[in-house]
Amino acid sequence: MQPSQNTISLERKRFLAGHLELACKELELPESKWEAAKTAYESVGAWLNECPVLRPYKPAIRPQGSSAHGTTTKPVGRDEFDIDLVCHLLVADDRLPHDGVKKIVGDRLKAYSRGPKCSEYKRCWRLDYAKDSQMHLDITPAVNHTTSRFKSLAVPDRDAKRWQESNPFGYTELFCKIAALTPRLAQQVIELSAKAARAGVQPLPDQTSIKGYLRRTVQLLKRHRSLYFEKHPELAPISIILSTLAKRSYARIVDSQRLYDNEFDIVCDIVRGLADFVSHGPAGWLIKNSTTESENFAEKWNKNPALADAFYRWHRQAVHDFQALADAADTINSYAIFDRIVGQKVASVVRARETTLVNEARAHGALGVTTRGMLTTAAGISVAGNTYYGA
């Protein structure tokens, strides 16, 4: 008796969801590195606070962007993570000159004696740490915005030569609020992940559940984007665009109340929905930051239409690749597509992890075989010890 195509497809999707989770774990900033980054930026914060010029403005350093959203993603082709931080001068506002504020923060950072090299970027100062620490800190000076309806900040923009409105903390709050929502999941999916959490051994991918659909999908999108634009990084849609569109796509999924029988479909639906939240009107392309008065994340697209084209081309490819993963004929093809989504290096780490999980489960007597000859850590016929022999 052969199972139906639907059963096979459901099993595949559940297994793939487990693979995506393993890949995302590999892509994120490891806990130990995060602790090191925290120590580093707290030390920088103390250094800024000791500055006689800055101290009256009460500088406070806080993470923004991916490290605040929980979506850190290993960059392609290099090993360091970007840690984005805001140096918020709590009692300063945008009546101060933007270039002056940037300069006093920069001067103090350059005098920081702990060794990192300090260089200026459009909106921030970058502290480059020794290679083995695998990180750099991007510190954006910010003051309070005086005219926005939101609790926005103003950040100096070197190219525009003025303050720009930004609301990193408001954005993070909204992102985290939406990430905490849960779509409707079939009871058996909920039971599966509860069972996996209770199990003494690490479950195989068929029992591994995705930790936070929105966050994990943003990581996967950022990774796929970076791989797709590896040769033309100047055309790549910026991460905040991916986070914003994914956040709206996810909120729509939760609102729709659609019942999901597997987690992979949730990821695919988030990816598919991205383009629906880009608008184009008489003023051009618009991806509005809803936590500010006027910030348009697609502003650059209006100056360079190639960026909009590049976004749509990439998005079509991303939708195609995720769908192809669900439709792949066998393990070899699945991995070839997986390479395109997370990169060969990460895919082979996931593959090795899967093999280790199988071998460990077996060593603990937790590996079973289903009636269809499929390996599982759920109940099955347990696999006795053996030694593969032969040439």
Place this chain on the structure above:
Amino acid sequence: MKFPSKKPVRLGIAQQLQFLKMTFPGSEGFLKNHKLFWQMHCHPTPLSRDYRIDLEYGEGTTPKVFVNDPCLADLAKGKEIPHLYQQKPARLCLYLPGNGEWTTDKPFSKTLIPWAAMWLFHFEDWLICGEWHGGGEHPKQPVAH
């Protein structure tokens, strides 16, 4: 007082077939000329293609497990597949002969068939990364079949 140790009971081909049928109800087997033939489909993981496993066993002989469909040698594209008694049709080396991993009292349903599923899992891994991560031993002498 010493209890007499219980001697393991050898399983005949009819009992082996019954165990297999009970454990893998969707699959088929039969007895012919004092030999057991068992055929089943296997997907080691949900991503795997469908493999057909054939098991042949006559009492007093070594059980043989083959994978004929698909042809593993074709999938390996000319590379020699590890842990096989023969490459074509692929006959799997599933246990170390003589060390008690499989003995005549042990049902195939709990030994050779799960081992074959594991073997296929490691075979797919080998196809992707070129290394065998399933452990095992290589004979010093040519293997006698």
